[in-house]
Amino acid sequence: MIDIRTIATSGLGDRSYLATDGEVAVVIDPQRDIDRVLDLAADLGVAVTHVAETHIHNDYVTGGLDLAQRTGAAYLVNAADEVGFDRTPIADGEQVTTGTMGLRAIATPGHTHHHLSYALLDTTADTGGEVLAVFTGGSMLYGTTGRTDLVSPEDTVALTHAQFHSVRRLVAELPAEAAVYPTHGFGSFCASTPASGADGSTVGQEATTNPALTQDEQDYVDTLIAGLGAFPTYYARMSPANTAGPAPVDLSAPEPVDPAELRRRLEAGQWVVDLRERTAFAAGHLPGSLGYELATPFVTYFGWTFEFDAELTLIGDDPQQVADAQRELVRIGIDRFAGAATGPIESLDAGQGLRSYPVSDFTGLAAARAERGQDALFVVDARRDEERAAGGVQGSVHIPLHELPGRRDEVPDGQVWVYCGSGYRASIAASMLDRPGRDLVLINDDWPRAAAAGLPITDQSTTGN
Incomplete structure (x- = not known):
């Protein structure tokens, strides 16, 4: 019996997988801290024989090369990817077998040019290879697909069309009951739109819900591209690092600082x-x-x-x-x-003393405005553009958190209130803005409570911010 284990990395919204027949294992898209994989393999008493990458990742540094070198496993990377390390090249339609498992590569370009999905087969089946599951990387996600603008702006349209056909190929070639195991889509910015929130899916289920399968091609392309927002700037560093071959991870404790x-x-x-x-x-x-x-x-x-x-x-x-x-x-x-x-x-503190600022909520902001007047308070909205477009506190100034390091001079001294969607990003923004002369207030509250607090809400086009 083939067992598939999930290794979740919630901070990045990604998942890696270990599939085993009880003796040997294959690992798909491992994160850099491979001790989690090694510990799981040891707990299960299995030997890792193959490590497979669905694509050259844009959102994290892979642990695949390190894991393959430590275990002696074959490292499967698309033959079309030009990389700076030794690997076992694999191409569309090729299959590797280990124990009673088969792993067949399926070209699914879109998220990247050379993206692969891997069908997992039970080679003991009378058919010679029953497809149990498919590891879809950044192609078919739960209720959505991977974003297509991470390679370059010039390639986005072509890759979006390719993504449409890739997802349809998976549905055409794989059995409806095959389980779907994506790498992205659990909060990752590699998803084109938020995933469905489901904890599992099948090829058949995706056929009825995934936009690449329920919309026609041009509608899918237009909708996906129109919905693409900003993505983290560090993504630009990930693909070059993964193409060159990352160094082994070092988790030794930093030196203490007095x-x-x-x-x-x-x-x-x-x-x-x-x-x-x-x-x-x-x-x-x-x-x-x-x-x-x-x-x-x-x-x-x-x-x-x-x-x-x-x-x-x-x-x-x-x-x-x-x-x-x-x-x-x-x-x-x-x-x-x-x-x-x-x-x-x-x-x-070494005698320097501590700084502090108060924490409030949207009700507190409404009360402060009523008491002092709207113009007496400078309110910063630290959310992303797509959030702001759906509504913001009237009179607030929109400075997304990722833009704030270069725009701090736009925030005056005096009383400054900062909000976001939950308080998390606002807290980072407040720490960036904290300095003598500013009377900061952190709004540690969920965005839907702003309207309930009686604050006037306007959209971005109305406010101009």
């Missing part, structure tokens, strides 16, 4: 990042530090706003929090850590 050195780094303007919960950061933090709460969105928004050549020091409640953040960051190629400090924040 309070005096921490203060020196802050005064020098270095990146010192506080991982604590956002309201704890607001209640007291080191001047000049940045608050990136270690929560599900952490790695995406950190990578989107981080200066990759900068020295990076982490502050955490304890060493485990620092280790968890480090694991998230190495997945997108942030390997250089200048050190870390842990413990109560009051013990780390």
Whole structure:
């Protein structure tokens, strides 16, 4: 019996897979921290014989090369991809067999030019190879498809047409009962639209719900392209790293930093990042530090706003929090850590004192406007363009979080309130804006509560922001 295990990376919205017949295993699209895969294989008592990439990834640094080298597995990468390392080239229609499992490559361009999906076969079946599942990478996702604009703007239209035909090919060639296992679509920006939220699907189910299968070609192309929003800037670094061949991951603990050195780094303007919960950061933090709460969105928004050549020091409640953040960051190629400090924040200030700002909600904003007048408050909307287009607080200024590092001068001194969709991005934005002369207020609230609080809501075209 073939067993498929999922290795989820919720921070990036991705999944890797290990399929085994009880003796040997194949691994699909492993993340860089391969100890999770090695531990799973050891727990199951199976040998990894093949590691397969559906495509050269744009949203994370792969662990495939490292895993293959450590286990002696064959590393399956599309023969058409020009890479800087030894691999086992595979092309459309070719099949490899290990134990009682077969893995057949199916060309599914769209997310990238050379994207492959892999049909998983049970070779003990009387038919000579019953298709049990298909690993679809960034092609067919749950209720959507992978985005097609990550290679280059010039290729987007052609790749979107290719994506349409790729998904239809999967449905035409594979049995309806075959399970679908995508790599993206669980919050990843590699999805063209949010996935359905389902935890599983089949080829037959997708045939009735996936836009590539329910719309005609031009409608699908036009709708997908019209819906493409901004994606993290660090994506530009991922494909070159994966094409060259990433170095093995290093998860050794950063060197400890004492309070005096921490203060020196802050005064020098270095990146010192506080991982604590956002309201704890607001209640007291080191001047000049940045608050990136270690929560599900952490790695995406950190990578989107981080200066990759900068020295990076982490502050955490304890060493485990620092280790968890480090694991998230190495997945997108942030390997250089200048050190870390842990413990109560009051013990780390080296006599410089702490800064703080209040936390409120949309009801608090409505009350402050009623008391002081709308013009007395400067309100920043840190959400993305597509969120803003659906409505924003009237009179607020739209500065998406990923644009804020270059637009901080647009925010005046005085009282500044900051909101987003949940409070997470607003908390990062507030830490970026925190300085003497600004009276910051973090709105730690969910966006749908803004209208319920009585705040006037207008769309982006009306506000002009």
